[in-house]
Amino acid sequence: MRRTPTMKDVARAAGVSVMTVSRAFKRDTSVGEETRKRIHAAADDLGYVFDSMAANLRSQRSHFVAVTIPSLNNANFAATVEAMTARLGAAGYQVLLGHTGYDILREEELIAEFLSRRPEAVIVTGGRHTPRARSLLSNAGVPVVETWDLPDDPIGHVVGFSNAACMDLLVDHLAGQGYVRIAFIGGDAGGDTRGADRRRGFVAAMQARGLDATRLIRAGQPPISMHEGAAAMAYLLDKAPDTEAVICVSDLSAFGALTECQRRGVSVPDDIAIAGFGAYDIAGICVPTLTTVDPCPAQIGDRAADLVLTLIETPGGPAVARIEPVLKIGQSTTRDP
Amino acid sequence: MRRTPTMKDVARAAGVSVMTVSRAFKRDTSVGEETRKRIHAAADDLGYVFDSMAANLRSQRSHFVAVTIPSLNNANFAATVEAMTARLGAAGYQVLLGHTGYDILREEELIAEFLSRRPEAVIVTGGRHTPRARSLLSNAGVPVVETWDLPDDPIGHVVGFSNAACMDLLVDHLAGQGYVRIAFIGGDAGGDTRGADRRRGFVAAMQARGLDATRLIRAGQPPISMHEGAAAMAYLLDKAPDTEAVICVSDLSAFGALTECQRRGVSVPDDIAIAGFGAYDIAGICVPTLTTVDPCPAQIGDRAADLVLTLIETPGGPAVARIEPVLKIGQSTTRDP
DNA sequence: GCCTGTAATGTTATCGTTATCAGCCAAGGC
DNA sequence: GCCTTGGCTGATAACGATAACATTACAGGC
Known part of the structure; x- marks a missing residue:
């Protein structure tokens, strides 16, 4: 041999x-x-x-950047990671990617594994972590960036946006169109903290306008699928047929909800308006197109990567880079004049 | 410090x-x-x-398995990778994941980078690679598995299926329903070799039944999106309005094509039938549901991971594990009796 | 001729862990 | 009493690269 x-x-x-x-x-x-x-x-x-392994040991530089996302099977997280990979790769870094399944315990394990590979920076999704994960990250001695969120108590740096504020954009738009009886379809309280934030944001936005915020449908373990969105819409149409508009926690569930309307001959937006979140491809092409909010996932990836590259060169104090999500109005919430 | x-x-x-x-x-x-x-x-x-880096160097075991896929933003590749990660992770291996952007030159670079991390096995997608990539993999001294395809001249092991044969399943189904003038919508010849295989498979399947296989629409650089599927369908409806059925290279383009029909008031399947490939979520929920072929992506991941785990323990000669994709008949190709 | 500078190359000592072998000690068999 | 056995622990030398410093050769200025 x-x-x-x-x-x-x-x-x-x-x-x-x-x-x-x-x-x-x-x-x-x-x-x-x-x-x-x-x-x-x-x-x-x-x-x-x-042999990088030997080189890394001697030079004490792994050229790894550890990145965790909740799920691989999500076009938006994929876009963020692709953007990061492009920038970091160009600068000679290799992304060590892991997915947590929306489970902070799994995230903790993953972070522990990753840290033993001595990454030069860690980028995580979201702002909720186990105490041990927080402590591991704080003591790792490398830059830590939390993304896709604006945590109250960040570990290090942040590149994100307010999920709650996105719901304000949507409620504002719907209220402006004269909709009053607005429902929310999302997952059960669970691992998807960004989804939970959007639910909270919905409630706050409704209450701020003096609107009834009690039409909250829980559609299953998050992240909810197209099928669960459809089931939730079926439930809503049966139980609260006077609902005028519904905001779904994501475009995928919104599309599922739309299909349920199609199956029942319920017209969107004439009988009921539907909005989603995420600006997935499907929102721009389905009939009618869906009103949604674009969280600019590639921008998150770019900014996080740039931040990490800067910090590796010259460590700096915590900073928050705020992304501004964009309301994209589709046909699904456009009332006839 | x-x-x-x-x-x-x-x-x-x-x-x-x-x-x-x-x-x-x-x-x-x-x-x-x-x-x-x-x-x-x-x-x-x-x-x-x-510090794994030091441990790896001394023990000459990295506990890495390198995996390359064309794109992160694809539910099927994501499912394959999630399945792999679960099995390999349970056995103590860390997946080093990279995406090639459907570009074999990029794949070559990625493989070179990965090999310098001394992975204990390499799993790649597809059977087409640059000569240097093939040579790097052959000489790496670790198990190599090609997936999602049945290459004519495999580098090492294979866990895949025949993309061409999938088209035979669809053509068989459509011909059985009495459809004769069948078109194919796919990408231009390009990086997506599996898409190109499906195009070839379509032509072969049509010819085998004595049907005209010249209705081939090229919809842009692969992989083609929902929007490109819609544009291709628009072109098809304009140029060849007598087409009875269309097979799209993926469910995503098939859904785009479906939306174009909806926008034009063309009824599916009464005016035209549509089939896709991939068994994406959307195929099972859109109205009408899409006929598609399920390539069992999670099974590919499971089998590849098991194979790799076996081979790391006891290296063995090349083997081919054949996956059998499953035809899933939806409403989009069901002719009224 | 001597000094200085610079480009190209060599020597030595690690980086943080584990493979390997050796040592120690208590228990047990004869 | 002596030897074996097995459980635990330690000393030493790597793994394959690079940091840091040393050396050589040669050019150019005075």
Whole structure:
């Protein structure tokens, strides 16, 4: 069994010291043009593959950035991560991605695992964590960024927005269109703290306008699916048929709700208006298009990545980068004049 | 600036040697119950975090499994990865996930980066790679699994299915319902080789039944979106209004096509039938529900993970695990009797 | 010719953990 | 009393790279 070659083997083959080989594999280091070529030729010849593990240990730089998101199967978190990966990758960092399943206990485990890989920064989603997770992150000695939220008591840095304020945008829009009896469809209280924040934001926004905020449908364990959105809409149409508009915790559940209306011959928006959250592709193409709020996920990724890159160079005190979500009005809440 | 503590610090604090500390952090090693407790207490006290980097270097085991997928923003790849992560995580492995953007050059870079982290196995999506990527993987000395495809010339192991055969399932179903003038909507020839395989499979399936296979709409750079599916359907309805059925390269483009019909008042399936691929959530809830093919993404993840775990223990010769995709008939292709 | 500067290369000592082997001690068999 | 056995612990030397410093060679200024 052939052992995988090391720098030593390459050095021997090229007739130089290992140090020169090491230098030949880096940029901005002085190695003769001739020598460098010879070394790379020898390396290719031997099938040498650089060993980051050893390099990381000696240089105490892992070039990892740990990132946790609740779920891989979510276009918005995916967009955030893709944006991060692009920026961090360009700067020579590798993203170590994990998903928590919306479970802060699982998040804690994941953070512990990740920290043992000595990432140079950690980016987490949301502002709620277990005490041990908080403590691990605080003591990790690397920049920590919380995203997709504006925590009351941040661990370190923040790149996010107020989920509650997004609901204010929607309620404002609906109230402006003259809707009064407005319902909310979301998940049960559970792991999805951003969903729970939006529910709270809905209640606050309604109360601030003197509107009844008791039409709250709990549609199952969050995050709720299209099917659960449909079931919730069925329940709503049966139990509170005088409802004029409904805000769903996400576009996916909103679309499910829309399909239930279609199956029943209930017209949207003439009989009932529907709004969602997230600006998923589907909101822009379904018939009618859905009113929603765009949380600018790629912007979150970009900003978080930039922040991390800055902080790795020059550590700095906590900062909050506020993202401004954008109301996108669709056909599903547009009342005929 | 306080240096992060090492085993040496823990050993000193607990009054034992570093070796004993090392043992105390593993299972199945003989350390006195008293001593173990004392060591863990000292570790917690100091805020010690185990350093995998050093452990990996010495033990020559990274506990990484590298996984590449074309895109994060895809429910099916996400399902595959979530299934893998669950199994591999339970066995103590960490998934190193990267996305290629459907670009085999980017895939090559990613594979090179990943290999320098010394993963214990590599799982890639699809069977088309650059020559250098193939060579890197072949020489890596670790198990390699290709998924989501049945490559003609596999690098190592395979867990996949025939994308072309899936189209045969759909054409068979449509032809059985009496449809004759059937079109295909897909992306331009490009990075999405599985989409291209499905296009080829469509042509083959049509020709095998003596049907005209020339209604091929190219809807843009793959993977095509809902919007591109809608635009392609608009084109099809304009240029070939006698088309009776259309198969789309994915459910997402199929849904886009469906919305275009809704906007035009074209009835599905009465005026035109639509089928997709992927069994995404949306196919099961939109009105009408879409006929599709379920590639069983979670099963792919499970099987690939099991295979990798077996191979890490006892390397074995190449094997092919064939997944059988399942036709799911929806309302969108059901002709009235 | 001597000094200084700079580019290219080499030497040595680690980074933090674990593999390996050796040592110690108590219990038990003869 | 001596040897074996097994449970626990320690000493030492790596794993494969790089930081830090040392060395060499050669050019140019005086």
